[in-house]
Amino acid sequence: MATNRCRFKLLQGNEACVEGALAVGMRFYAGYPITPSTEIAERSSVRLPQLGGKFIQMEDEISSIAAALGASVAGVKSMTATSGPGFSLKQENIGYAAIAEIPIVIVDVQRSGPSTGLPTSPSQGDVMQAKWGTHGDHPTIAISPTSVQSTYNEIIRAFNLSERFRTPVIFLMDEVVGHMREGIELIPTEELEIIDRNEKMINGLPYAVGEREYIPHMPSFGTGSLYNITGLFHDDEGFPTNDNKMAHDEGLRLMKKIEVYKDDIIKYETIDTDDCDTLIVCYGGTMRAVLGAKERAKETGLKFGIFNPITIWPFPEEKLAELSKKIKNILVVEHNYGQILLTVQRIVKDNSNVHFLGKIDGTTISPDEIIKKLQEVNSNAQ
Amino acid sequence: MCKSELRFTGSGGQGVILGTIIMAEAAFLDGKSVVQSQSYGPEARGGLCKAEVLVDDKAVNYTKVTKPTCLMSLTQQSFDKYKDTLADNAVLVVDDSINVPKNIGEAHKVYKLPILSSARKVIKNPMSANIISVGAVNAALDLASKESLEDAVVAHIPKGTEKLNVSAMNLGAQMIKEYVH
Numbered sequence: 223m224a225t226n227r228c229r230f231k232l233l234q235g236n237e238a239c240v241e242g243a244l245a246v247g248m249r250f251y252a253g254y255p256i257t258p259s260t261e262i263a264e265r266s267s268v269r270l271p272q273l274g275g276k277f278i279q280m281e282d283e284i285s286s287i288a289a290a291l292g293a294s295v296a297g298v299k300s301m302t303a304t305s306g307p308g309f310s311l312k313q314e315n316i317g318y319a320a321i322a323e324i325p326i327v328i329v330d331v332q333r334s335g336p337s338t339g340l341p342t343s344p345s346q347g348d349v350m351q352a353k354w355g356t357h358g359d360h361p362t363i364a365i366s367p368t369s370v371q372s373t374y375n376e377i378i379r380a381f382n383l384s385e386r387f388r389t390p391v392i393f394l395m396d397e398v399v400g401h402m403r404e405g406i407e408l409i410p411t412e413e414l415e416i417i418d419r420n421e422k423m424i425n426g427l428p429y430a431v432g433e434r435e436y437i438p439h440m441p442s443f444g445t446g447s448l449y450n451i452t453g454l455f456h457d458d459e460g461f462p463t464n465d466n467k468m469a470h471d472e473g474l475r476l477m478k479k480i481e482v483y484k485d486d487i488i489k490y491e492t493i494d495t496d497d498c499d500t501l502i503v504c505y506g507g508t509m510r511a512v513l514g515a516k517e518r519a520k521e522t523g524l525k526f527g528i529f530n531p532i533t534i535w536p537f538p539e540e541k542l543a544e545l546s547k548k549i550k551n552i553l554v555v556e557h558n559y560g561q562i563l564l565t566v567q568r569i570v571k572d573n574s575n576v577h578f579l580g581k582i583d584g585t586t587i588s589p590d591e592i593i594k595k596l597q598e599v600n601s602n603a604q
Numbered sequence: 605m606c607k608s609e610l611r612f613t614g615s616g617g618q619g620v621i622l623g624t625i626i627m628a629e630a631a632f633l634d635g636k637s638v639v640q641s642q643s644y645g646p647e648a649r650g651g652l653c654k655a656e657v658l659v660d661d662k663a664v665n666y667t668k669v670t671k672p673t674c675l676m677s678l679t680q681q682s683f684d685k686y687k688d689t690l691a692d693n694a695v696l697v698v699d700d701s702i703n704v705p706k707n708i709g710e711a712h713k714v715y716k717l718p719i720l721s722s723a724r725k726v727i728k729n730p731m732s733a734n735i736i737s738v739g740a741v742n743a744a745l746d747l748a749s750k751e752s753l754e755d756a757v758v759a760h761i762p763k764g765t766e767k768l769n770v771s772a773m774n775l776g777a778q779m780i781k782e783y784v785h
Contacts, residue, residue, distance in 0.1 A: 232625075232628060232629050232632045232638065232640075342643070342644055342645060343643075398641075398667060401641060401642065402639055402640060402641040402667050403625060403628055403638070403639070403640040403641070404637075404638065404639055404640075404664075405632040405637065405638060507667070510665055510666050510667045511666050511667075513665035513666065514665045514666025515666075516665070517665050517666075586667075586668055588666070588668070588670065589666050589670075590670070
């Protein structure tokens with residue numbers, strides 16, 4: 223493995239996030255440093271100038287996402303990264319990106335607590351914020367990596383989805399994955415499938431979509447076309463409208479562009495789900511503790527399957543519903559007070575008994591705690 | 605090999621985290637699976653600091669150390685906090701200023717080394733204590749090849765300090781070699 227020292231490297235999750243973004247073509251980063259995401263800004267500041275890109279540290283989180291949106295409108299793949307309190311500040315412009323249909327990747331390395339909470343401790347408390355943080359009905363794509371390698375691979379997918387659907391993509395990391403170091407393979411640009419936005423405008427109308435299409439083809443600013451961009455509902459030229467039918471059609475199209483193509487967006491991992499009574503649903507860094515518990519199956523005698531929604535929004539509902547029909551117990555393990563739990567309960571209904579293991583004290587959930595909870599679930603089931 | 609679970613502890617600013625990054629890099633260069641992580645408070649210096657590395661031939665799942673097979677401590681406070689969670693027959697590499705209770709000394713293999721004082725007096729740079737520790741831990745565990753460890757040290761230190769840091773690494777290894785229990 224170590225023979226090719228350019229292709230294989232020991233990297234931190236946050237560093238792999240930058241390297242993957244660069245490989246897929248990110249050439250603009252604006253951010254305001256905050257633990258545990260700071261290394262993303264730090265590495266971007268070193269690497270972007272080396273590749274002819276631009277890095278800028280803005281005065282705060284709001285201006286950071288605004289600057290990244292501006293760069294994206296000009297046709298440059300752009301990213302910003304933050305954590306908890308900063309993610310709250312970015313919400314307004316995430317909505318703006320959704321309605322104005324501006325591709326952007328927003329990385330949130332989750333940390334503990336509301337407000338400034340526990341700055342250096344892990345959490346997965348922003349899962350619902352990723353979906354509902356900005357107001358109004360809007361489409362959401364959010365992806366949660368489980369390792370340094372999956373951070374590299376999935377940030378590439380995040381950019382591709384953002385470009386293809388012209389929508390903000392939330393890259394939902396957590397402190398566990400962001401701050402750990404692992405050896406990974408850096409797949410070079412020439413070996414990647416890279417999706418760039420379609421800029422072939424229809425009839426000179428930037429927001430027009432073709433027949434049976436859901437995604438507009440506006441050209442980049444600076445390439446010869448002048449048009450209006452607004453956070454208000456707008457017509458095909460981009461100018462504001464109060465027309466209810468137009469608002470309905472646009473709102474519907476925004477939701478449909480994700481809904482119709484959800485099979486291209488959804489990605490999940492299943493382990494040993496063919497023949498199990500108990501299924502653990504987990505994602506992000508928590509997946510590693512669940513795998514740690516699984517590693518000890520011989521010693522503990524506990525048999526269980528694992529369902530890992532890598533695309534967390536839109537949630538892989540159909541697959542989980544299908545699995546739940548033949549599984550007795552589902553245990554949701556997540557680093558919060560119960561967030562994906564609510565989605566699992568809604569999907570599973572009465573098919574299985576849904577149990578929960580969560581934590582909000584800033585420490586990680588351990589394999590021991592998972593084993594103990596599984597034993598409890600099993601003894602109640604008997 | 606069995607999975608190695610290394611925990612380095614000390615005070616913020618002593619380079620404890622960097623020590624584990626170097627250990628992880630060295631094992632990685634030798635083709636091992638590694639996971640390195642750290643925990644620390646919001647303080648820039650002085651707070652209790654813990655950093656960890658897991659090394660295995662197969663993929664490492666859970667990312668945190670639970671039962672350290674090796675504990676390296678540079679301060680009494682950090683040693684006291686983590687001394688009671690060790691694996692059986694663990695290897696302890698600690699600064700000789702640390703008071704190690706008798707029961708721990710009997711249950712584990714303890715190397716009490718003049719790490720902090722040698723950094724000051726022999727290497728003449730107190731910042732080299734973490735590199736001495738890295739050399740000592742690697743020799744005590746026979747974890748990574750000497751070449752990989754040296755490459756890893758050189759990759760993670762400021763340019764121009766290679767000679768100083770490699771001699772610190774070698775001093776750590778020598779302390780283990782010449783140690784009399």
